[in-house]
Amino acid sequence: MDYxxxxxxxxxxxxxxxxxxxxxxxxxVISLAAGNPAPEAFPVDEITRISKEIFEEDPILALxxxxxxxxxxxxxxxxxxxxKKGEFVPDRDELIIVSGAQQANAMMAKVLCDPGDILxxxxxxxxxxxxxxxxxxxxxxxxxLKEDGIDLDELEEVLKTGxxxxxxxxxxxxxxxxxxxxxxxxxxxxELAKKYGAIILEDNPYGDLRFTGENVPSIKSMDKDGIVAxxxxxxxxxxxGIRVGYxxxxxxxxxxxxxxxxxxxxxxxxxxxxxxxxxxTQCDMNAHLEKLRAIYRHKCQLMIEQIEKNxxxxxxxxxxxxGLFVWCTLPDDCDxxxxxxxxVKEFKVAVVPGNAFMISExxxxxxFRLNFSTPTDEQLVAGCEMLGKLSKEMFGE
Amino acid sequence: MDYxxxxxxxxxxxxxxxxxxxxxxxxxVISLAAGNPAPEAFPVDEITRISKEIFEEDPILALxxxxxxxxxxxxxxxxxxxxKKGEFVPDRDELIIVSGAQQANAMMAKVLCDPGDILxxxxxxxxxxxxxxxxxxxxxxxxxLKEDGIDLDELEEVLKTGxxxxxxxxxxxxxxxxxxxxxxxxxxxxELAKKYGAIILEDNPYGDLRFTGENVPSIKSMDKDGIVAxxxxxxxxxxxGIRVGYxxxxxxxxxxxxxxxxxxxxxxxxxxxxxxxxxxTQCDMNAHLEKLRAIYRHKCQLMIEQIEKNxxxxxxxxxxxxGLFVWCTLPDDCDxxxxxxxxVKEFKVAVVPGNAFMISExxxxxxFRLNFSTPTDEQLVAGCEMLGKLSKEMFGE
Numbered sequence: 001m002d003y004x005x006x007x008x009x010x011x012x013x014x015x016x017x018x019x020x021x022x023x024x025x026x027x028x029v030i031s032l033a034a035g036n037p038a039p040e041a042f043p044v045d046e047i048t049r050i051s052k053e054i055f056e057e058d059p060i061l062a063l064x065x066x067x068x069x070x071x072x073x074x075x076x077x078x079x080x081x082x083x084k085k086g087e088f089v090p091d092r093d094e095l096i097i098v099s100g101a102q103q104a105n106a107m108m109a110k111v112l113c114d115p116g117d118i119l120x121x122x123x124x125x126x127x128x129x130x131x132x133x134x135x136x137x138x139x140x141x142x143x144x145l146k147e148d149g150i151d152l153d154e155l156e157e158v159l160k161t162g163x164x165x166x167x168x169x170x171x172x173x174x175x176x177x178x179x180x181x182x183x184x185x186x187x188x189x190x191e192l193a194k195k196y197g198a199i200i201l202e203d204n205p206y207g208d209l210r211f212t213g214e215n216v217p218s219i220k221s222m223d224k225d226g227i228v229a230x231x232x233x234x235x236x237x238x239x240x241g242i243r244v245g246y247x248x249x250x251x252x253x254x255x256x257x258x259x260x261x262x263x264x265x266x267x268x269x270x271x272x273x274x275x276x277x278x279x280x281t282q283c284d285m286n287a288h289l290e291k292l293r294a295i296y297r298h299k300c301q302l303m304i305e306q307i308e309k310n311x312x313x314x315x316x317x318x319x320x321x322x323g324l325f326v327w328c329t330l331p332d333d334c335d336x337x338x339x340x341x342x343x344v345k346e347f348k349v350a351v352v353p354g355n356a357f358m359i360s361e362x363x364x365x366x367x368f369r370l371n372f373s374t375p376t377d378e379q380l381v382a383g384c385e386m387l388g389k390l391s392k393e394m395f396g397e
Numbered sequence: 398m399d400y401x402x403x404x405x406x407x408x409x410x411x412x413x414x415x416x417x418x419x420x421x422x423x424x425x426v427i428s429l430a431a432g433n434p435a436p437e438a439f440p441v442d443e444i445t446r447i448s449k450e451i452f453e454e455d456p457i458l459a460l461x462x463x464x465x466x467x468x469x470x471x472x473x474x475x476x477x478x479x480x481k482k483g484e485f486v487p488d489r490d491e492l493i494i495v496s497g498a499q500q501a502n503a504m505m506a507k508v509l510c511d512p513g514d515i516l517x518x519x520x521x522x523x524x525x526x527x528x529x530x531x532x533x534x535x536x537x538x539x540x541x542l543k544e545d546g547i548d549l550d551e552l553e554e555v556l557k558t559g560x561x562x563x564x565x566x567x568x569x570x571x572x573x574x575x576x577x578x579x580x581x582x583x584x585x586x587x588e589l590a591k592k593y594g595a596i597i598l599e600d601n602p603y604g605d606l607r608f609t610g611e612n613v614p615s616i617k618s619m620d621k622d623g624i625v626a627x628x629x630x631x632x633x634x635x636x637x638g639i640r641v642g643y644x645x646x647x648x649x650x651x652x653x654x655x656x657x658x659x660x661x662x663x664x665x666x667x668x669x670x671x672x673x674x675x676x677x678t679q680c681d682m683n684a685h686l687e688k689l690r691a692i693y694r695h696k697c698q699l700m701i702e703q704i705e706k707n708x709x710x711x712x713x714x715x716x717x718x719x720g721l722f723v724w725c726t727l728p729d730d731c732d733x734x735x736x737x738x739x740x741v742k743e744f745k746v747a748v749v750p751g752n753a754f755m756i757s758e759x760x761x762x763x764x765f766r767l768n769f770s771t772p773t774d775e776q777l778v779a780g781c782e783m784l785g786k787l788s789k790e791m792f793g794e
Binding site (some may be wrong): 003006013051056060066113114136241242 | 638
């Protein structure tokens with residue numbers, strides 16, 4: 001049988017990260033390629049207790065069909081939380097609970113983009129979102145990401161085509177670079193979106209994981225024109241396996257997303273939504289987040305120290321103020337691809353080659369991504385030592 | 398702000414059922430309009446115990462990221478179950494776990510259909526699936542559903558266009574009609590799909606809920622040509638709130654669905670997958686299903702009795718051998734819409750007008766759907782008495 005697939009999916013491929021992760025399951029391989037929260041970051045005891053409580057108190061609530069908008073007490077609580085943080089104050093109909101931020105971002109493309117519409121994103125950017133956008137046949141345009149955020153001139157050039165529907169930005173501790181967009185760049189992107197009639201999709205999965213430096217206001221908090229959607233997730237602050245995220249946007253957009261959610265998967269697992277609600281109301285969220293920040297602060301510092309100690313001086317790297325990733329870059333004349341391949345095959349350390357995060361994997365880059373959240377301290381040190389050895393062998397001291 | 402939505406979603410609307418369900422939350426309204434499992438059908442004690450066990454045994458498994466294909470032990474178990482039932486024997490890469498059968502069906506359209514491709518379905522059919530297909534801009538064609546399944550001549554006429562990608566069928570106790578497709582019609586549909594190069598999507602949410610009559614082999618069990626996909630769900634046999642379903646299809650299609658799943662929502666809530674696995678392995682599934690069948694057999698019989706006793710003889714109705722629904726039809730000169738509206742507004746009984754299940758809500762029908770799974774026996778009797786009173790007032794004895 002010769003299957004004829006839709007144009008939408010015929011050109012998308014399995015994530016390159018997944019291919020590399022296959023190597024990580026081989027015995028003896030240290031993975032600095034993942035993006036999972038540290039296992040010690042999960043509040044196991046609290047979740048165990050709360051899950052039990054859910055079934056003791058109201059098992060039918062956790063088992064019966066629920067509404068597509070999401071568990072109402074959780075929606076109302078998230079509104080209060082956003083208000084308390086000084087972010088912004090969405091009405092109830094300006095927020096929908098979804099199955100992780102991945103679904104929120106994919107749905108934004110489904111709801112807003114026709115094939116050929118332009119979607120601008122940072123280059124590099126999060127591969128999961130890029131593939132989600134590609135699965136709706138959008139015309140993806142990468143805007144160069146600098147130390148303080150995307151190049152606004154480059155963005156405006158693309159906006160001038162009049163075909164840009166969405167601008168996708170991860171402003172805090174971006175995946176894969178760990179970079180944070182400055183307040184000026186956030187304001188600039190907002191003004192440009194407004195000027196050219198585009199919607200900004202601000203993805204903030206790591207916002208609560210700032211372990212150093214000062215908070216920068218979200219673009220959504222500046223939104224007076226109804227042009228910003230803002231997605232977050234419980235994956236990095238509670239647990240990714242429960243698949244709970246949310247997105248806040250103008251109610252016209254949320255209305256469409258509710259219909260979309262209804263036809264795509266009816267509603268998000270309701271046990272997980274009640275769990276998130278009870279965790280937020282019964283536990284000390286600030287103390288929990290401080291614990292997570294301490295874990296990642298430590299792991300990030302350890303990685304930076306090890307890079308400084310071991311890596312060839314040819315390799316430059318970012319110094320993230322939060323999140324899970326460090327981005328390393330080789331000079332233009334170095335063979336990054338050979339480095340990553342030798343790293344995993346000969347030195348048994350997996351990293352993600354930077355082209356996995358480019359609009360097209362054939363786009364030139366000499367960068368690679370390191371993750372510090374998943375490995376143990378011992379693995380992190382050993383992994384960086386091996387990468388250091390290889391880097392010096394290939395590129396000199 | 399004048400939001401420009403994608404063509405895909407600009408024409409889909411919130412389900413008509415949802416609008417009617419709004420009335421059901423008014424005090425005193427009896428709902429025969431839902432499609433929820435009976436609350437007493439949930440194995441609450443077993444689920445409570447198993448959930449506790451999951452967190453005692455391996456909490457990280459239930460909280461960490463998992464793979465897009467689904468929990469491997471559950472995939473392997475479902476293969477064995479299908480084999481044991483004499484259905485068919487999928488390889489592991491011919492089955493993916495998804496967030497309910499709704500997601501499986503929506504994804505089939507995403508993976509296979511370009512805008513304008515024809516998708517044939519029973520008329521009437523399940524509104525959730527129809528809206529999911531519409532959200533990918535397919536050209537939906539309803540094929541008249543008769544007592545023993547769709548009109549095959551009508552199907553062939555559409556297939557002759559050469560533009561049919563998918564044929565969507567609910568062969569067992571169909572939603573909304575409760576009708577079961579005969580073996581002959583199943584074979585006939587398969588042969589036609591093969592002849593014209595179309596894929597059949599066989600949705601079987603109610604298959605385990607046969608409470609009378611003999612099992613009819615699935616179309617998938619006849620598939621020698623790799624042209625049938627088969628979706629099922631735990632919603633009706635375990636709990637819909639956990640959102641776990643699966644689909645088996647040729648591995649080329651499953652491969653595409655895995656990528657689709659990865660970009661749409663990464664993976665299905667892993668706690669729920671482990672729960673389904675443990676329930677199937679630790680509990681007596683046969684005894685559990687017999688209990689469910691007894692509940693629905695009783696409720697269906699009660700509804701049929703009440704219809705016979707109370708309704709105007711002008712109303713004909715189906716006698717389902719399983720599932721959750723009875724389909725009632727008025728003569729062509731009767732005003733079904735007025736009947737449904739008066740039923741909920743004056744007589745405080747909610748039913749779903751049949752046009753909610755047509756390809757277009759403006760398509761003519763004089764039918765309406767009754768649900769017997771959700772109401773209590775008392776509500777069911779009282780509801781049918783009120784509908785009977787109204788029907789005799791409007792249409793005579």
